[in-house]
Amino acid sequence: MEPDVKMLLSIKNLHASIEDKPILRGLDLDVKAGEVHAIMGPNGSGKSTLSYVLAGKSDYDVTEGSATLDGADLFAMEPDARAAAGLFLAFQYPLEIPGVATMTFLKTALNAQRRARGEAELPTPQFIKLVREKADGLGISTDMLKRGLNVGFSGGEKKRNEVLQMALLEPKLCVLDETDSGLDIDALKIVAEGVNALRAKDRGFVVITHYQRLLDHIVPDVVHVMAKGRIVRTGGKELAHELEARGYADYVEEAA
């Protein structure tokens, strides 16, 4: 790796708890611009917690450690400011919001971020053209864009909608929490292509997944194993194959 590639996400000794129950217990993670990192690990190891803590969900208390995005202290910012600063979390379980049309939501989100960055709002015709373009590539119909956000969407459609938001908002760091779960084989390819299309030398990815299959499509630079709130092993893409074959038994004991 080139030495002058900038650090995008830097997490140091992160401890976080929910209702006084420690979940993250000294987690370190560095993601450089242009890299794709995969995080794998057993159920309950704290992967979603990590993603929520980064995004700023208020249920969690950060008790120790730091996290910076492009040098800026994430924990000093409200969730919306983190988004405007370039952080995006594709939710493991995207929420349904009846009464808020998907299109309206996308426009409000994009313009809010542009305003926060001191940029002009995008004129509506240009915005619609942009959304159509990106939605087409992800197989999201015009009808779906008119419906309430995620309302009546299938599990797979919801995940594609997350990727659409990501494509539209053009974040610096994308955290994908099990975006592959619930996807059929074709949808998995569509989503992976959508993500790959976003890969760029100034953008980083943290891909949380349970399955090697996704990583066949989105080939990671680094694979981490997370257990009991820590990164317990880091390797290349071949580590995912090893995990697929052997499971997590070794790590669960090691971390305990």
Add this chain to the structure above:
Amino acid sequence: MNADVRPIRTAAETGLIEAFEAVRAALPGGERGAQLRDDAFATIASRGLPNRRVEEWKYTDLRALMREARPLAGPVTPAELAAAEALLPMADVEALRIVFVNGRLAPSLSQLAGAPSGVAISPLSDALEGDAPHALVLEGAPADNALVALNTAFVADGLMIAVDEGVAASRAIHVANVQTGAAHSSYGRLLVSVGKGASVTLIESHSGDAAGHQTNTLVGLDLADDAKANLVKLQDEGLGTLHLATLAVRLGRKAELNSLALSAGSLAARQQIFLAFKGDKATANVSGAGFAGARRHLDTTLVIDHEGQGCVSRELFKTALDGQARSVFQGKIVVRPGAQKTDGKMMAKALLLSEGAEADAKPELEIFADDVVCGHGATVGAIDDELLFYLKSRGLPQVEAEALLVQAFVGEVIEMIEDEPLRDALTARAERWLRERD
């Protein structure tokens, strides 16, 4: 002990009695009218204003809300007329407009001559001057209800609309009520009869400056068999005003009512709705969206009375509250003996945007028939934190995320309006409240 039971009157009650004494001889309606007014006022004079010990007024204590009686509005000055024009809402909505300023018809702002064919529009004062002041008798609302009684006692102006049998009124009719100038009390009455098979769209608006006015309006709507009416109300009184309103509807066989109110104004408001299904197989959709912040108070009290068979009633009321605001919803569905196959559903939902806001809901069913489907529900809750986080994680600041969720919440009501400019006008008002939260 003192056996002399003299009621202790509040300043407002004394003021009302003095005001009535001062004007009763000059009020229009002739001898019969005077009798009706005296009878109506007698209930106020003897009982006083309703307070929280009166069941229907438990959550909305009129005696406390009306500390003193404002003087009756005087003649409108040219300056008030000009000010009123600037306060007229919904300029973009295509409708025949009739304007009342401080309770008096303002011919210069109204299109009295432009009634669509088959529709007769006349000032209520004309009817009151006639020999039979039927305009003072309101079918369908209890005559001894305090708001109805006060209105009957004092009302001097208003509007009568009659849609002839079989006529589909070609234009909507917008009755605009504006309050301006020194704090005053004003009374208004709109009586509408829709003939057999006829249809009409009515818009009722209330707006005004921020002075501490007291308004009391009454709308009587009579739908003959197969008649249809859409009634949209915008309550956007100035934030110092006490808004007291009564709607009484009678539906004939297979008649249809779609009524929707948006309440965004006034310091305190009480909207009473008395709806009676007189014939069989009629339908009524009654809904409302309300917004209040600061220490404002919004009361909706309705009685849906099923007398006819096989009638369908749907009520949906949604309120968003901020600050120390309070909402009250009292809804009663009555199904009389013989009103079989009644299908009635009522729902009230309140969204609290602050710790200090409060919503009280009292839904009731009184069912005296056995073959009916009736239900009611009420919910009070805060904004869902999970949804809020989802929106914020996409870059929406807290206030904007809340606004989007509140819009979605009340959107279910506002979107029932089919007319686009009208719907847009109400949506814009809702959006303004979400920015100001007043």
